[in-house]
Amino acid sequence: MATVLQTGPDRGMAARYLSAALQIHKQAEIARHLGVDARTVRRWVVEQSVPAHYAFGLQRLLPMEFPFPDNASFTFIDLFAGIGGIRMAFEDLGGHCVFTSEWDGYAQKTYAENYPGGHQINGDITQVAASDIPDHDVLLAGFPCQPFSIAGVSKKNALGRAHGFACETQGTLFFDVARIIEEKRPRAFLLENVKNLVSHDKGRTFDVIRRTLSDELGYHVQYRVIDGAHFVPQHRERIIIVGFREPTSFDFDALPMPAKGGHTMQEILHKVDGTEPNLPWDGDRFFNHSSCSVNEKYTLTDKLWAYLQGYAEKHRAKGNGFGFGLVTQDSVARTLSARYYKDGSEILVYQGESKNPRRLTPRECARLMGFPDTFRIPVSDTRAYKQFGNSVVVGVMAHVAKLMQPMLTANNREPELPLRYRSL
Known part of the structure; x- marks a missing residue:
């Protein structure tokens, strides 16, 4: 009988994949598939820990969708998914993806190749009714940056009429993020965009986004520009916007980032x-x-x-x-x-x-x-260059996902005491 890791909802996704793979494959077969020594696999079993980057190799050994939805720490949806870089970080923490949207057919091909089985990849999110999207705990989106028209808003202001995010953001892809948040009310969201989103359209674009998320939708929002050079040998500054439905102790500074220059x-x-x-x-x-x-x-x-x-x-x-x-x-x-x-x-x-x-x-x-x-x-x-150039630094997403994790686990729904990780 195969040795099976005792993996619960809080175990890493790679360990959970190994646990499932051990039920149908021998350790030597798994080792050959991953290109590692059999002793390495035995050590993972003993230590009940598997490096995260082996998760996708292990996933390909499984005959059906994994993880099992009933055993997931939290659920999430992946909008403007690209090739799944944000999904990778949240899935490794035990999350289960219940919906994916990506309009580019070539990106869909890469995504499907690396996330076999499970739900279909939806195309144009503007054509999907928010009510048709499964309930979820976390909304993830690397949405495109677009300017907002002020004509309708200015007219309503002149007439003394109230207006909401639908007036200000209609016709932009951010509107689709907002309407889904309004309909499904997830516990949290993570949005990713270029650094210049803050100054785009003389700051008005980001102002509309911030007011929509905070004032209109009622979420507690924080944002931070993070350089990928903390995690990979590449200067790549991106803005990360995190929001929670309820007050939490989320803090971008709770977990120190690696110093720049450590990766070449x-x-x-x-x-x-x-x-x-x-x-x-x-x-x-x-x-x-x-x-x-x-x-x-x-x-x-x-x-x-x-x-x-x-x-x-x-x-x-x-x-x-x-x-x-x-x-x-x-x-x-x-x-x-x-x-x-x-x-x-x-x-x-x-x-x-x-x-x-x-x-x-x-x-x-x-x-x-x-x-x-x-x-x-x-x-x-050519397609691969475009896809990676449009993607996210996985380490940045993993860092923020780890900061969010305590507020996402099933037994941690209420506001808690401030969270601080100990620096090593």
Whole structure:
């Protein structure tokens, strides 16, 4: 009989997946599937703990949807889901996703590949009635940033009529977030957006969002701009907006973040010393394991490299800072953008004076965003670059999710004493 981890609602998702996998697979089979030593799996069983980044590899061993909804610590929905970076963080804490919406078909393909089974992925959220969405504890959304029209609001003000968020936000995708919150009244939400949301449209966009969530919908809202460089070797500042239906002790400062500079490109670049993991789902698509080298197609052509150098020199002469970003193993990269597929100029890997630099491979982009190597990339390089450039830093989401977790567990619905984690 297989040894089964004693996993309860508060266990990590990876441990729960292992517990289920052990009921139908031998430890040696699991080890081969994950590319680890069998002794590693035995240690996980003994310690009843599994590193979070193995969750998705373990999930693929299961024949049906997991986790079991009745055993979840909390439920959540994933709006504007992209490729599931926010979901990953909350699922690892024991949450169960009950609804997903993502309009882009290629992102849907990547999402479905990495979250097999379960509910269908809904497309255009504007066409989904809020009443048709399952009840949930947490709403997650990386919604697009759009300007709000002030014409209707100004007219109602002039006429002395009351107006609400539907007047101010109708026609924007934030309206769909607001109408779902109004209908379903989740215990909490997490919204993610670009740093410039605060200053967008001279500050009016963020003001409407804040007033809608706090004044109109009655949630207790906090926000913080967090740089992904605390968790990965990439400067990537994003605003995180957290809200709770009831007063809580939530505090962005309760859990210290790792210091910047602790992560460098060496962590995410393919290893040419023979230690690069051989991922069966990647094969030699990005890295040639027989020659221990990155595939040549990622090295810039002479023509493109000459163009980028000329472009940078032209702007330097004008006193501008535009140009390519060259990184080494000791660097922290610029922000990976959705346009990276065009020329890769914001993050080019130095390959020595005698060779042109190269783009990151999609696998390296996945690592740069904090996705584990078990994450599958079923789309073309161009689509993959767009998807990772539009995604979230998983470590940032995991950090905030951990801060939110005490307020989300089933036995912690009432306001509690201030929470403080001890610094190590």
